[in-house]
Amino acid sequence: ENQYSEHNFDINDPIGKLLIAEKIKRNLEKLVLSSFIEYVKSTEIVRKSDIPKLSGDEIDEIVIEILKEIQAGFVTRGHRLDLNKVMDFIINVLGYEILFSSESRKDSSERIVLASVDFGKKQLVIDKKVREDSRFGFILAHELGHICLHNKLAISQDSYESFDDHKFNFGLGGTKFTNDRQWIEWQANRFATSFLMPPSIFESVCRGVFQQFGRRIYEPLYVDDNRSSQDDFHKIIKELARLFRTTSTSVIYTMGRYNLINDNSSMKHIS
DSSP: OHHHHTTTOOTTSHHHHHHHHHHHHHHHHHHHHHHHHHHHHOOOOBOGGGOOOOOHHHHHHHHHHHHHHHHHHHHHHOOOOOHHHHHHIIIIISOOEEEEEOSOOBOTTSOBOSEEEETTTTEEEEEGGGTTSTTHHHHHHHHHHHHHHHTTBOOOHHHHHHSOOTTOOTTOOGGGOOSHHHHHHHHHHHHHHHHHSOHHHHHHHHHHHHHHTTOOSOOOEEEOSSHHHHHHHHHHHHHHHHHHTSOHHHHHHHHHHTTOEEEOOSOTTTO
């Protein structure tokens, strides 16, 4: 009571009670986030079988609290996300070193590795070529997702690369996963899409882009095999990807989550 009286909150007034409750909520959120950050900074690991089975909504909640810590204005007012602030958070708060490598790397299956995290050394290594690439925002957010969600997993890079992923789908739901790699990658992808396109601003930006391309009514984006329909679809997706500094695939996936695509196309890459 004394603590909040100092801030001129009248605990007997209904508005004062609401202000006190809101302040307590904010303090609890800060406490939870600081505890989560300390958890991430710890290098202690657990068994491979302990992969967290987080739902999309649970990941979204984690993302929002982290975004508030990095750049609150991005979540509340839609200010452009500053990727330098994201890197500062990874380095100065989570304690990871970020290295930009000029060497082309491939995994054991000859797949190109654009970025990877070494939890033991607390290093994030990113291919230097993607630093100015349109994919950089998504790649950075994806790896931050691994750091935040999977830093306790005792999985070596060789073991990870051996996981079967030929059935992996960007938009799969948790009930459809058949192996650990699919769980890990889906979670990091969900983290990245929510991080770059938080629900609080995604709809307003979509409305603006739809209007920009002559769509007066905000309704699901219709796409079929007609050339003009295809062209409109790709222009809108490309513009959203540019604004959110992410990939076209992640934009399509996010729009699908919010039922903003009416897909009547036979082209598999759209769905």
